[in-house]
Amino acid sequence: MKVIQVRHGGGEYPVYVGQGLLGMTSVIERHLSGRILLVSDPNVARLYLDRLRPSLKNFQNKRRLILPDGEQHKTVESWQRIIDELVALKAQRDATVLALGGGVIGDMAGFAAACYMRGIRVVQMPTTLLAQVDASVGGKTGVNHARGKNLIGAFHAPNAVIVDLDTLSTLDERDYRAGLAEVVKYGAIRDSGFFAWLEAHAEGLNARIPQTLEEAVFQSVRNKAEVVAADEKESGQRALLNFGHTFGHALETATSYEVWRHGEAVAIGMVLATRLSEFLGRVEAGTCDRLVDLLRRLHLPTALPQDQDPDQLLRLMRLDKKNRADQIRLILLDAIGKASVVPCPADDIREVLNP
Ligand SMILES: NC(=O)c1ccc[n+]([C@@H]2O[C@H](COP(=O)([O-])OP(=O)(O)OC[C@H]3O[C@@H](n4cnc5c(N)ncnc54)[C@H](O)[C@@H]3O)[C@@H](O)[C@H]2O)c1
Numbered sequence: 001m002k003v004i005q006v007r008h009g010g011g012e013y014p015v016y017v018g019q020g021l022l023g024m025t026s027v028i029e030r031h032l033s034g035r036i037l038l039v040s041d042p043n044v045a046r047l048y049l050d051r052l053r054p055s056l057k058n059f060q061n062k063r064r065l066i067l068p069d070g071e072q073h074k075t076v077e078s079w080q081r082i083i084d085e086l087v088a089l090k091a092q093r094d095a096t097v098l099a100l101g102g103g104v105i106g107d108m109a110g111f112a113a114a115c116y117m118r119g120i121r122v123v124q125m126p127t128t129l130l131a132q133v134d135a136s137v138g139g140k141t142g143v144n145h146a147r148g149k150n151l152i153g154a155f156h157a158p159n160a161v162i163v164d165l166d167t168l169s170t171l172d173e174r175d176y177r178a179g180l181a182e183v184v185k186y187g188a189i190r191d192s193g194f195f196a197w198l199e200a201h202a203e204g205l206n207a208r209i210p211q212t213l214e215e216a217v218f219q220s221v222r223n224k225a226e227v228v229a230a231d232e233k234e235s236g237q238r239a240l241l242n243f244g245h246t247f248g249h250a251l252e253t254a255t256s257y258e259v260w261r262h263g264e265a266v267a268i269g270m271v272l273a274t275r276l277s278e279f280l281g282r283v284e285a286g287t288c289d290r291l292v293d294l295l296r297r298l299h300l301p302t303a304l305p306q307d308q309d310p311d312q313l314l315r316l317m318r319l320d321k322k323n324r325a326d327q328i329r330l331i332l333l334d335a336i337g338k339a340s341v342v343p344c345p346a347d348d349i350r351e352v353l354n355p
Contacts, residue, residue, distance in 0.1 A: 001027075002218045006137060006225040008157050015137060015225070017218045019210055021164035022048055022125065028055035031123050031160040034094030036062040037085055039109040041069035044101045044127050047170055052100065052125075063089045067105065071257070074104045074144045076152065082112035086120075096121040096159070102128035102175075103135035107153070110141030114156030124158045127167040129179025130263060133186075133220035136161045138228045163221070165213050178263025180205060180298045181244075181270070183216050186223040188270060188291060189243045192337025194219045195294075202297040240339045243331040244270030250316035254308065260301075267300040275352045276344065277332040287336060310353035314346055 001018030016027055036059045040049065045066050056062060065085045067078050086095065099109035099122060106124050113122035126136040142153020168176065183205075187195030197215070198205070204212030224241070231237040247269030252260055260268075274288040292302045304313075317328050327343035334340055 002214065004218070004221050004225050006157075006161075007229040008139060010157060013158055013160055015161040015163065015221050017132075017163045017165065017214060017221060019165050019214070021162050022051040022166070023054065025055040028052070028123075028162060029058065031121075031162075032056075032059060032096045032098070033121065034061075034096060035059075035089050035091045036096050036098060037082070037089055037091065038062065038064040038098045038100060039082055039105055039112075040064070040066055040100040041102075041105055042066055043069055044105070044167075048100065048127065048164075048167060051164075061089065067108070069101075069104065071104060071144070074108055076143055076145075078108055079112055079115075079143050082109060083116055086112065086116050091116065091120065093117050093120060096123060098123050098125065099136075100125045100127065101131070102126065103131040106131050106136050107141050107150075108143055110139075110156055110158065111143055111153055114141050114154040119156060121159045122156065124161045126161065126163060128171055129168055129176055129217075130182060132163045132165075132168075132217050133179060134182045134224065136163070137221055137224045161221075163217060165210060165217065168208060168213060174261055174264070176208070177298060177300055178261035178266075181263035181267040181295070181300055183220050184291075184294060184298070184300075185241070185243055185266065185270060186220050188274075188333065188336060189240050189331070189339040190227070190337060191219070191223055192335070194223070195336050199290075199294055202294065205298060239341055240331055243333075243339055244268075244273055246317055246320045246328070246330055247272045247313070249320065250313045251304070251308070253316050254312050264301050267295050268302060268304060271295065271302045272304070272352050273330055274333050276330070276348065277334075279351055280332070280342075280344075280348065282342075283333050283335055287333065290336065304353070310350060313353055314349060317349065318346075 004015045005012050097109050097113040099106045113120050124136040126132045139155045139157040141156050142150045145151035201212050244266040248265035251265045274291050277283045278288050295302050330344050332342045
């Protein structure tokens with residue numbers, strides 16, 4: 001087991017990364033207090049709730065809430081159900097919300113913990129690769145509004161994050177690969193050594209070898225923790241985590257969130273951003289080929305489909321919240337392992353969107 005301390009404005013919390021952690025009572029118990037509300041979804045509860053039971057046996061006052069899975073249920077209504085359960089549990093300020101699931105459960109449970117009595121404890125137990133390397137660390141919580149993703153939310157740091165790598169063995173292939181795209185992102189934007197390590201261990205990642213997974217998740221969380229410690233509320237460095245995301249969000253929106261997993265769209269977005277970096281002479285020639293090669297070896301998509309309208313993507317990119325004035329602000333690479341926020345004229349962006 002490896003442990004990373006994440007520092008933030010209000011203190012710090014540990015992220016444990018290892019195998020068998022859902023059954024490790026000594027680790028889990030020390031982060032629970034008061035009455036306990038466990039929040040999960042049906043898929044995860046069916047697979048993993050039993051492993052957690054021994055760690056909760058010393059807590060008399062507890063309830064569990066199983067919410068329907070899927071992004072369409074990341075709503076104010078689901079959040080309300082969590083609050084209702086906390087009320088039914090007669091939870092006090094020392095109570096703990098335990099979030100067992102992917103990013104959807106983690107974001108909603110975290111947001112309920114942020115709001116109930118103006119903030120109670122939350123322990124995150126992420127079970128998807130995306131949630132382990134990204135969503136569970138950093139304190140962003142929230143739900144969607146019919147008019148936009150994550151429009152309602154709060155910053156609320158967890159008290160601990162417990163990553164049991166064994167849960168990845170049951171994850172759907174596309175969900176697993178989508179998580180790998182975010183892993184590659186950390187190497188690309190701020191850690192060339194990690195990027196080279198990923199190139200050397202792509203086969204181990206594809207085979208989900210536990211030791212390889214442990215290193216990949218650990219290094220990803222370490223990178224995210226360093227960024228969050230430097231910039232908790234996203235005024236500077238944290239924006240670099242959006243590498244590939246402006247292109248990716250436009251692609252997801254253009255296809256009504258029905259075609260691409262978030263990580264797949266981000267993989268294509270990272271390639272487009274790197275191609276643009278090369279077109280503008282910011283990185284040495286061949287950088288984009290290197291990224292494409294790694295993403296392909298991880299079986300991630302690397303190009304826009306032929307029938308994707310470039311003008312539609314450009315229109316959607318103009319709506320991105322990072323923009324100032326009339327320029328589109330993108331995260332571009334200066335090298336593998338180094339990125340910057342760069343305002344880009346639409347004509348330059350069109351160059352890489354055209355097939
Ligand atoms: N807070 C943040 O900083 C942050 C960062 C990135 C993404 N997010 C959010 O994360 C969400 C996406 O998270 P996600 O990709 O984890 O999706 P998800 O939570 O919807 O999980 C995907 C699917 O996998 C299933 N599942 C979860 N763990 C499993 C396991 N171990 N084995 C088998 N099936 C399992 C779930 O039931 C679900 O059907 C989005 O809402 C996004 O906005 C938040």
